[in-house]
Amino acid sequence: MRKVTLQDLADTLGVARSTVSRALRADPQISVATRGRVDRLARAVGYHPNAAARALTHREAGVVGLVLPRSAHFVFANPYFAELLEGIASVAESVGLPILLSASTTPDYERWLREARVDGLLTLGSSLGESDIQRLEALAAGGAAVALVGEPIRPTDLRVLVCDERPGIDQACERLANDGHECVTLVTGPAHAPYARSRSAVWRSAAERHGLQILRSITGDDTFDAGRDAARVLLGSRCAATAWLFGNDHMAFGALHALDEAGLRSPDHVSVVGFDDVMAAALVGLSTVHQPIRELGTEAMRALAAELRQQPRSGTPLVTRFVPRRTSASPLSASRHSSEGGHIDISEP
Amino acid sequence: MRKVTLQDLADTLGVARSTVSRALRADPQISVATRGRVDRLARAVGYHPNAAARALTHREAGVVGLVLPRSAHFVFANPYFAELLEGIASVAESVGLPILLSASTTPDYERWLREARVDGLLTLGSSLGESDIQRLEALAAGGAAVALVGEPIRPTDLRVLVCDERPGIDQACERLANDGHECVTLVTGPAHAPYARSRSAVWRSAAERHGLQILRSITGDDTFDAGRDAARVLLGSRCAATAWLFGNDHMAFGALHALDEAGLRSPDHVSVVGFDDVMAAALVGLSTVHQPIRELGTEAMRALAAELRQQPRSGTPLVTRFVPRRTSASPLSASRHSSEGGHIDISEP
DNA sequence: AGCGTGAGCGCAACCGATTGCGCTCGTCCC
């Protein structure tokens, strides 16, 4: 792949490099005649300006970094991220900002900024620790363009994109209460993740508001397996809860699988409510709190692009809503065992 | 984010730019004393060499492009790609080659090569057309490093990574035949995609070898919906096949969903066999042809990295095998309707 | 003292594109 340069074009046309450059950028101070010759030749030989040289003079890479949380396995196994990435990728393509993928847990992305390899960062939250967030804030405070999606934190220099979890969660609790539920179990993300603590708190307050008692509270690492294991524990301990509330659909799916393994079915044995409403939720009939995941991704990418272009931008607020499906119903099944109290209430630290 | 340059370091130390550069690269012709001073200062101010400038002199970007087939939706919705990406991303991280994501259906990747934005391309097959492949071959013939994964084509300048589909498919057909199946249906990917034609041909020859008659052959676009629709058609037409063979798990899942909708169950009504063995397959008990997807991704990335470093590399051959699970069994169910022949055999063009 | 030697560093060109400035024409006007 012999790369053709501006100088090559200039040489074969017998003009200066600068003339070719100006002609290609449609500079009016170049005659239409030469511009035509230049354009034709450039097209003929398939000339494209060297990205590195361009980046050097323009002082911008024209690339944004996408920071994935945790391992690649964690991200790609979770359908929530799949939809999020879909939204992000589609906008990235339409605004012409290629995405550099940071599959690392290590702060590679910080180096990328310092190397000017990327102009900004789009960070996917939902498992960042306090320290990660502080690091990002430091970068943003230093003038870097950083957007954070799905991480409910105090407003700072970061562009934070979230949707309001409260309406959907409130609706879910209201519905459960109306259906006759009184005791529930909460299974949320890791206690060290701010996002998980926030969501957990929202579930708690909504439950309390609607008179649902949280018999037990479990935290997992947001994976399918964590949901499955939590369900096994609950089944094994004969918990009296008539509904299980989850921090995300992925864990809820794990729980449904555990129920299936045990020969039980939701909502007959227990109602199951997720959070996210990933596409598969509709397929398996999971009752869940709908979150416009794709929009979350597109809005985040658009916000970042706007910041890079120094354009102001008013984001449309995103909001959640409860979507009742098969896995939530009245707790009327006879297959439930009532407990005589004494269940341990594991509240997170 | 004030970027600190080599010149800045040189100025504060009172030495030449070149000295700083050499010191940082541990050039022996720089005294240990100055090297120490340089290193210390560089670390103190958090210096990182500008990626664009480096790329310009080194004549390589240190980045590889990842070309996703079709739309972002198509890719991220399919668990096969999730696992593939997982493998690719993990190796990319370990060999220090950032990934530039081409979410585009348009040949952006070609521009990236010409702009020297990437040093090589990793292309995910499984839905490329003839013309796409020819374009890639042209790029490779022009000296570009191009790897193609999951696309069984004739050997060329491309590094092609596939695993041998035949053993697993043969085992599947053998098992079905042993279980007493005689008539099957084949549902594979789009007829215009070489990979799909190849896989279809392998299924056909294996079926023939084991005395399985292919009553009907349907092509879909490899999506969940395509599988669901194919199943609906089959259910509606009361096809006599006792087993449905799929080109991938994703479509098989769609079919299982259609069966569920119809109040039917596999293998009671019909045996279902997929291809890929994505993680979810084990969960739902889908009988399928196992393909080491993650290894496919890691091997492809490693092969590309080796090519970029001009290192020879011998890939380990990857192979498939049949994994019987719940959805395949003997065709003994009474709920099946025998057909009186006359079913149309839709063979692809 | 004179010379050679080599360690240690600076000068400057280069990668490829962009851009301010100045040069060279042709044209028009008085």
Next chain:
DNA sequence: GGGACGAGCGCAATCGGTTGCGCTCACGCT
């Protein structure tokens, strides 16, 4: 016919790092 003017283009510096080459010393040797 000579000067002013502007269209059209070239020169050269610049972005930040890399690298061949040459320069400047201190030192050791005869």
